[in-house]
Amino acid sequence: MMKTLVRLVVGLLVLEAVAANPRFSRQADLDSYDDGNYDVDDVNSENQEYDYEDGPTIEDPEIEIGTLAPPDYNYPMPEASLEEQEEEEELPIKPQLIPQGSGGSGVLMGPNTQKGMPTCLLCTCLGGSVYCDDLKLDNVPPLPKDTTHFYARYNRITKINKSDFASMNKLKRIDLTANAISSIESRAFMGLPELEELVIRENHISQMPDLPETMTLIDASHNNIESKGIPKEAFKDMTGLLYLYLTDNEIDYIPVPLPDSLRSLHLQRNNIQSMHEDTFCNLHDFNYIRNALEDIRLDGNPVNLSRTPQAYVCLPRIPVGDLI
Known part of the structure; x- marks a missing residue:
């Protein structure tokens, strides 16, 4: 009797749970099935009548699964940069004129030459150097x-005029190697x-030209210069020479006096006979x-260096030449 009453109460509780939650109803059926109170056929018939869903119940939140759109990285360009670009596009390119030279009107590529073209188009201009x-x-x-710096080597120049280098206040080096120069106007370099x-x-x-006292290097080798073609005391005041x-000239004697700054004196293959x-x-x-003068070349001259031994006592080295 008591056992029957207990089962009745439990049954009522199960009915109430089923009314509240269908999922619990299925669990309750399975529990009852375990107790052996229901036949398999009864359970199957009940499941056929009840449309069970494995999905979430009304009480579970619905979750939508999808792919998130990538963030937008197209950042706007700063207004200042846009304005600068517009200004760069609108600004025209202004050519700068090369200052005019010593004998022509200023043009884009330097003064015009006698051949009718600018110097820096005929030659090569790099910075202050003209080749x-x-x-x-x-x-x-x-x-x-x-x-x-001016280089005009291996050309056909025959004469240096005073006007060639007029008003060239920045010119430091002139190289006219291997031309046909036979005449240099007086004071052309002064x-x-x-x-x-x-x-x-x-x-x-x-004839050696007159040169300013600022000289540090003079190379007049392989010419026709005689001793009389060198001005008297031509190098005396060149304190930085x-x-x-x-x-390879026709010099008869060493052109003294020579400045104390001189380091190298090359007079080989001339006509120096005495010292x-x-x-x-x-x-x-x-x-x-005379510590500075370390390099004296007198080889190829008819002078005998051994005849004047006192002439070298102040030098760091004996000149190169014939000692017999």
């Missing part, structure tokens, strides 16, 4: 005023306050030492 090598030039072309190096080797020059090259004891040293001051 006019091997162009079959008959004369020095007009140069931009800012030229510092109006150059910055000139330091002059190379006029392998020409037909017989380091290199003097007069190789004095005071050519390099000071006979009145036996403590005088």
